[in-house]
Amino acid sequence: MSLSERLHPGINLAGTDPESHEAAEEVLFGFWIFLMSDLVLFAVLFATYAAMSVQGIAEGPRPAEVFDLTAAFLETLLLLLSSCAFGFAMLEMKYRENRRGVLGWLLVTGLLGAGFVGMELHDYYVMITAHGAPPQASGFLSAYYLLTGTHALHVSSGLVWMAVMAVQVAALGMNPAVKLRLMRLALFWHMLDVVWIGIFTFVYLYGVVS
Amino acid sequence: MNWELVFGQIKWTSFVFAGMIENPSLSEAIASGAGSLAVLGAIATVILLTVKGWWVPLWRDWLTSVDHKRVGIMYIVVALIMFARAVIEAALMRAQQLSAYDGGGFLSADHFGQLFSTHGTIMIFFVAMPFITGLMNYVMPLQIGARDVSFPLLNAISLMLTVAGAMLVMVSLVVGRFSTGGWSAYPPFTGIEFSPDEGVDYWIWAVSLGSIGSTLTGLNFAVTIYKKRCPGMSLFRMPLFTWTTLCTSILMIFAMAPLTAATIMLALDRYAGFHFFTNGDGGNMMNYANLFWLFGHPEVYILILPAFGVWSEVVATYSSKRIYGYTSLVYATMCIAVLSFAVWLHHFFTMGQSANVNAIFGIATMIIGVPTGVKVYDWLLTMVGGRIRLSTAMLFHINFLLTFILGGMTGVLLANPGVDFQVHNTLFLVAHFHNMIIPGVLFGMFAAVQFWFPKAFGFRLHEGLGRASFWCFAPGFLLAFFPLYWLGMMGATRRTFEWSNPDYLPWLALAMLGAALILAGFAFMTAQFIVSVRRREELAAPLGDPWDGRALEWSIPSPPPAWNFAVLPQVTARDAFYEAKKDGTAYRSPAGYEDIEVPRNTATAPLIGLFACAWAFGLVWHIWWLAILSFVLIWAVVIARSFATDTEETVPAATVRAANEAFLAAVRAAPGVTRDQEMTAANRGRAIPESLEGGAGALAAGAAMEVTR
Numbered sequence: 018m019s020l021s022e023r024l025h026p027g028i029n030l031a032g033t034d035p036e037s038h039e040a041a042e043e044v045l046f047g048f049w050i051f052l053m054s055d056l057v058l059f060a061v062l063f064a065t066y067a068a069m070s071v072q073g074i075a076e077g078p079r080p081a082e083v084f085d086l087t088a089a090f091l092e093t094l095l096l097l098l099s100s101c102a103f104g105f106a107m108l109e110m111k112y113r114e115n116r117r118g119v120l121g122w123l124l125v126t127g128l129l130g131a132g133f134v135g136m137e138l139h140d141y142y143v144m145i146t147a148h149g150a151p152p153q154a155s156g157f158l159s160a161y162y163l164l165t166g167t168h169a170l171h172v173s174s175g176l177v178w179m180a181v182m183a184v185q186v187a188a189l190g191m192n193p194a195v196k197l198r199l200m201r202l203a204l205f206w207h208m209l210d211v212v213w214i215g216i217f218t219f220v221y222l223y224g225v226v227s
Numbered sequence: 228m229n230w231e232l233v234f235g236q237i238k239w240t241s242f243v244f245a246g247m248i249e250n251p252s253l254s255e256a257i258a259s260g261a262g263s264l265a266v267l268g269a270i271a272t273v274i275l276l277t278v279k280g281w282w283v284p285l286w287r288d289w290l291t292s293v294d295h296k297r298v299g300i301m302y303i304v305v306a307l308i309m310f311a312r313a314v315i316e317a318a319l320m321r322a323q324q325l326s327a328y329d330g331g332g333f334l335s336a337d338h339f340g341q342l343f344s345t346h347g348t349i350m351i352f353f354v355a356m357p358f359i360t361g362l363m364n365y366v367m368p369l370q371i372g373a374r375d376v377s378f379p380l381l382n383a384i385s386l387m388l389t390v391a392g393a394m395l396v397m398v399s400l401v402v403g404r405f406s407t408g409g410w411s412a413y414p415p416f417t418g419i420e421f422s423p424d425e426g427v428d429y430w431i432w433a434v435s436l437g438s439i440g441s442t443l444t445g446l447n448f449a450v451t452i453y454k455k456r457c458p459g460m461s462l463f464r465m466p467l468f469t470w471t472t473l474c475t476s477i478l479m480i481f482a483m484a485p486l487t488a489a490t491i492m493l494a495l496d497r498y499a500g501f502h503f504f505t506n507g508d509g510g511n512m513m514n515y516a517n518l519f520w521l522f523g524h525p526e527v528y529i530l531i532l533p534a535f536g537v538w539s540e541v542v543a544t545y546s547s548k549r550i551y552g553y554t555s556l557v558y559a560t561m562c563i564a565v566l567s568f569a570v571w572l573h574h575f576f577t578m579g580q581s582a583n584v585n586a587i588f589g590i591a592t593m594i595i596g597v598p599t600g601v602k603v604y605d606w607l608l609t610m611v612g613g614r615i616r617l618s619t620a621m622l623f624h625i626n627f628l629l630t631f632i633l634g635g636m637t638g639v640l641l642a643n644p645g646v647d648f649q650v651h652n653t654l655f656l657v658a659h660f661h662n663m664i665i666p667g668v669l670f671g672m673f674a675a676v677q678f679w680f681p682k683a684f685g686f687r688l689h690e691g692l693g694r695a696s697f698w699c700f701a702p703g704f705l706l707a708f709f710p711l712y713w714l715g716m717m718g719a720t721r722r723t724f725e726w727s728n729p730d731y732l733p734w735l736a737l738a739m740l741g742a743a744l745i746l747a748g749f750a751f752m753t754a755q756f757i758v759s760v761r762r763r764e765e766l767a768a769p770l771g772d773p774w775d776g777r778a779l780e781w782s783i784p785s786p787p788p789a790w791n792f793a794v795l796p797q798v799t800a801r802d803a804f805y806e807a808k809k810d811g812t813a814y815r816s817p818a819g820y821e822d823i824e825v826p827r828n829t830a831t832a833p834l835i836g837l838f839a840c841a842w843a844f845g846l847v848w849h850i851w852w853l854a855i856l857s858f859v860l861i862w863a864v865v866i867a868r869s870f871a872t873d874t875e876e877t878v879p880a881a882t883v884r885a886a887n888e889a890f891l892a893a894v895r896a897a898p899g900v901t902r903d904q905e906m907t908a909a910n911r912g913r914a915i916p917e918s919l920e921g922g923a924g925a926l927a928a929g930a931a932m933e934v935t936r
């Protein structure tokens with residue numbers, strides 16, 4: 018097998034030497050596996066939510082009474098756009114090695130991501146105050162807050178990571194280690210998108226419909 | 228001044244000694260004694276390190292090391308220290324149950340509850356897990372011809388997280404109390420309503436730290452095995468221990484997440500009033516049972532698979548034969564790994580699911596017996612016609628074969644829901660799982676220590692004391708646990724601190740005797756280490772191959788240099804090193820040497836471990852400033868480290884050449900030893916392969932040595 022056939026998706030190093038490519042291989046493969054174990058965690062949370070949203074309502078409100086589909090839809094848009102922006106950052110990195118371009122797109126990604134987290138916090142606020150639906154109200158709400166909260170926590174740590182990367186891009190330049198970290202952050206960010214699509218579909222759409 | 232802001236919920240009465248002062252009793256005295264022992268142990272260690280001037284080497288060579296070999300050894304040291312504590316607790320429980328007829332006994336119910344909880348938790352998370360992880364750490368990279376694992380720093384961090392968890396359990400001896408909820412910590416008992424004190428929180432955070440470490444380990448090892456095998460080592464040329472390590476790693480990646488989810492949910496219930504597992508308000512305890520055993524059942528295979536790998540290496544080496552049925556052993560390992568995720572429900576047959584569901588999971592459970600049986604036959608057939616040497620490791624192996632089969636059969640009994648309804652939650656179950664875990668995992672690890680110790684330290688272990696420990700451990704195990712089958716069938720429930728049935732007494736007495744023998748075995752093992760270290764000159768085997776080994780780890784010096792292999796080996800067959808010895812290509816000087824990059828030592832991992840322990844302690848006692856501060860510090864260390872650039876150093880080719888050529892010259896000059904001389908002082912680690920021994924064989928050996936000159 019030639020090297021290029023063995024490469025994992027997500028390796029965006031363009032025309033560097035084979036050795037950096039080979040090193041990237043191992044690191045990114047490791048990160049894929051990390052993402053996999055993270056996905057298992059989300060799968061377990063989804064399963065818990067699935068059970069709790071039916072059997073854990075107790076005296077509390079039901080899913081359809083507390084979810085705001087418009088807000089969830091806007092959040093979805095924000096997150097998808099931020100992934101898109103991250104894609105542009107990676108293109109800048111791959112084809113231009115352009116610090117400014119990378120930093121600019123990272124900033125856009127970060128702002129969209131922060132917008133997402135902000136909106137979600139606002140959702141929580143509305144749920145707790147207007148609907149009387151804090152996590153303590155029922156098993157269903159506990160599971161809801163844990164699932165979406167874990168996702169939000171991931172996005173927030175992605176934002177911190179992004180800030181660190183911005184500093185590294187500015188201070189260290191586009192060296193191989195920085196590039197590799199950017200690639201991993203990109204994978205992380207896209208995975209969070211995928212998880213959110215699951216949440217949007219299963220928790221919000223399905224929850225409001227049923 | 229609001230002291231609660233500073234000390235959280237710690238009061239002076241939280242210290243174990245306060246109990247002794249306030250209401251003295253034998254139970255409290257024992258608790259205080261254990262607490263004092265922990266404190267004195269810590270003080271003694273500090274004094275010893277200071278007097279001997281060992282602080283600097285400890286920090287420089289060990290704690291900051293990212294070398295997989297040192298990390299592995301540190302894991303095993305942690306496991307042995309924790310084993311000492313947990314086995315003493317076991318003996319204490321035995322003594323209590325023996326003396327507790329009709330309100331006798333010397334422990335309070337609460338104290339007994341803490342004992343079985345810490346015993347179980349420690350044995351699983353801080354003995355068995357670190358033991359297998361340490362062993363995999365040490366052996367696997369050497370077996371696949373790699374210089375290190377894929378992510379050495381991550382490896383060190385996993386270790387330090389595990390250590391942090393273990394420290395937390397040790398701290399609970401002195402400050403506060405531990406959970407009384409058993410190692411599985413079932414709510415609602417462990418919820419805030421029934422366990423309002425800090426005990427369950429100790430359990431939650433200790434276990435969480437350990438399980439994060441294990442997830443990272445699994446990831447690291449899987450990548451290492453996929454990406455770092457030396458040229459020519461296809462998957463089906465990997466030694467069996469490496470195979471079991473691979474399957475174990477995959478199990479770790481998948482199985483630890485449900486546990487993390489369960490502990491987080493339990494924590495949210497306790498700290499923030501959530502309703503995952505509460506009675507009422509939509510909480511559902513069954514969800515905990517599902518999550519916990521979705522981890523818990525694969526966990527027992529995480530523990531046993533590496534031990535299976537050890538048995539495969541041990542039986543082949545000490546029978547001087549190729550392993551019988553390599554391919555079937557590999558497939559059996561994979562089957563077991565996959566099936567292990569399909570049976571978790573057998574842990575709660577009695578909790579109200581339908582009969583059909585029980586039947587399906589019962590059958591799935593029994594099916595695991597098939598691949599396991601395949602393995603047992605393979606091991607037996609490896610011995611047939613082999614030249615068996617009854618070394619300590621081999622004695623453990625034979626004992627394993629005999630007793631593990633009995634344990635397996637009681638497992639098949641338990642897999643039948645009808646039977647399970649009768650004996651669940653009795654000592655029958657306790658007998659069953661100890662029957663699997665002690666001859667399987669624990670003795671497997673002991674055998675591994677006997678087997679690979681000379682690789683790690685350059686000298687063999689004293690054989691006589693090893694056998695003495697075996698001859699205490701093996702009958703001790705039988706006496707300690709087989710009576711429990713009877714007791715269980717007589718209706719003796721588990722986790723019970725006093726009895727009223729006089730029929731139990733003789734069996735409990737036998738079990739006590741067994742526990743005492745096990746303690747004696749441990750004492751002999753400790754003596755074996757001490758005596759071997761003292762006599763390390765006459766036991767020395769620096770040439771690396773004392774047992775006529777088969778895989779690559781035996782082809783390098785003992786202990787191996789930091790870079791493991793001077794030149795990455797090229798493999799053309801299974802049992803790569805044995806084949807090379809046979810056809811005379813072993814110990815050849817390579818064509819040339821190159822510079823080798825090795826990672827530099829770093830304080831990152833120990834700092835993260837320290838802050839993680841402080842973080843968990845802060846959470847246990849609601850000392851919020853400490854929890855927040857140490858959480859921030861953990862991530863500060865991670866971020867600071869990501870700015871470090873100079874993380875590797877170069878070993879010049881000349882250094883590697885000098886070391887390796889000196890080793891090769893010493894090997895070539897050494898007289899080879901035959902299998903008969905294995906346990907004598909003549910064994911410096913240059914084995915003559917069994918197939919070249921005696922008669923024509925000796926001539927061939929001579930010729931082979933000629934070639935290597």
Ligand code: HEM
Binds near residue numbers: 347410
């Ligand atoms: C070496 C000698 C050992 C002895 C004498 C011993 C003895 C005991 C005893 C007396 C109990 C309590 C039974 C009850 O609650 O009625 C127990 C429970 C337990 N032991 Fe051991 N044990 C030993 C080794 C191990 C090992 C090596 C492991 C695992 C690696 C282990 C894991 C457990 C677990 C998980 C429990 C259940 C704790 C609970 O009920 O929550 N033990 N053991």
Ligand SMILES: [Cu+2]
Binds near residue numbers: 523524570571573574
């Ligand atoms: Cu099981």
